Amino acid sequence: MSLQDYNKLKELLAQNKKWPLLYMFKFIVPNTEGKVQKVVDQLPKHGSVTFKHTKNLKYVSVTCKASMKSPDAIINVTNTISSIDGVMSL
Template sequence: MQEYQKLLEKLKENKKWPMLYMFKFIVPNEGGKVDQVKALLPKHGSLSFKHTKNLKFVSITCKASMKDAESIVKITAEASKIEGLISL
């Protein structure tokens, strides 16, 4: 979680929680990776997907009300463990 310290500090600058947060990931469209990302995202969030022309990658966007900075960093850190994932 050390590499997410800057993100955590930035998020903690926000004094109003819960807040609407947008997760955005690009993931290879293979091996169930899209489903792995979906499983990590908040169930109450609104999801949208966009495929690249050649269908090799999927952009996943989730907008959700998050209760605190730590929960955002936890999801981002878990998602980063998925091979080939790019976090935006």
């Protein structure tokens, strides 16, 4: 994600007046070199995580639903995970 995308996401999240907020993180992760585990390690520990593999097992969709305290907390998680090589944030 670009800095502009993060700023837009933060602005949209800040419009919500009810915090904490149940947020759904979703990432597409290459199924190589332990990258799925790297992503899971960066997700909120209190969240529920689900996985869905592509038919050829080349990629894994990682979804996490977690109660988040602020827009900054969401941006921090998204930014950290998006910096892992090959990971796409949805």
